[in-house]
Amino acid sequence: MLFSIAVEVPQDEQTAYGLTVPALCNEDYGCFSAADCVEDVAGMAREAILLTITDMIESGRYSLAQIKDLGPLVYQKTHTEFDGQQWFVIEVDLSELEGKPQRINISLPDVLIRRIDSRVKTQDDYRDRSHFLAVAAKNELLRMEG
Numbered sequence: 001m002l003f004s005i006a007v008e009v010p011q012d013e014q015t016a017y018g019l020t021v022p023a024l025c026n027e028d029y030g031c032f033s034a035a036d037c038v039e040d041v042a043g044m045a046r047e048a049i050l051l052t053i054t055d056m057i058e059s060g061r062y063s064l065a066q067i068k069d070l071g072p073l074v075y076q077k078t079h080t081e082f083d084g085q086q087w088f089v090i091e092v093d094l095s096e097l098e099g100k101p102q103r104i105n106i107s108l109p110d111v112l113i114r115r116i117d118s119r120v121k122t123q124d125d126y127r128d129r130s131h132f133l134a135v136a137a138k139n140e141l142l143r144m145e146g
Contacts, residue, residue, distance in 0.1 A: 001064075001067070001069070001091070001092055001094050002069055002089050002090070002091050002092075003021055003023055003024075003045070003049055003069050003089065003090055003091075003092055004021070004022060004023065004069050004070070004071055004072040004075055004087060004088075004089055005019055005020070005021055005041075005045045005087065005088050005089070005090055006019070006020040006021075006022065006072075006075065006082045006085045006086075006087060007019060007041060007085055007086040007087065007088065008020075008085050009085070009086055016034040016035060016036050017034060017035045017036075017037075017038065017040075017041055018032070018034055019032060019033040019034060019035065019041065019044060019045050019048065020032055020082070020085075021045065021048065021049055021052070022069075022070075022075045022079060022082070023067060023068060023069035023070065024049065024052045024053065024056070024067070028056075028059075028061065029052055029055070029056060031048050031049060031052040032048065033045060033047065033048035041088075042088075042090055045090055046090060046092050049090075049092050050092065050094075050097075053067065053094065053097060054097060057097055064094060064097060064098060065141075065142065071089075072087035072088075072089065075087075095131070095134075101130075113129075116129055116132050116133070117129060119132065120132050
């Protein structure tokens with residue numbers, strides 16, 4: 001999943017980069033971190049995102065389907081606290097937080113299987129055929145719900 005990160009750039013060498021993930025900030029949670037150097041920004045942001053989402057899911061009050069990132073342009077326009085901050089978007093693999101994988105037996109037309117396998121080979125977005133099918137199923141469920 002893609003997450004927008006607001007970065008408060010330090011004014012001197014004694015101050016860390018401040019990181020905020022607006023998609024994970026609500027009445028119950030805030031997702032903040034800091035990095036001493038620019039090379040650590042992405043890693044610290046990813047760690048903060050995973051820790052916050054893990055806690056949200058374990059609380060039983062949130063599911064992955066409820067987490068939405070509106071994008072940096074929306075956050076810049078609607079949240080004045082981010083004025084003057086830099087933005088970047090990071091992809092975080094949340095598949096480990098979605099539950100235990102279960103093996104199932106399905107039948108698909110051979111032409112469809114070849115198309116899926118071809119897409120998996122040519123796009124780094126998918127780890128394997130199962131991952132492709134899981135992503136497709138989630139997208140269809142979200143489309144039906146929304």
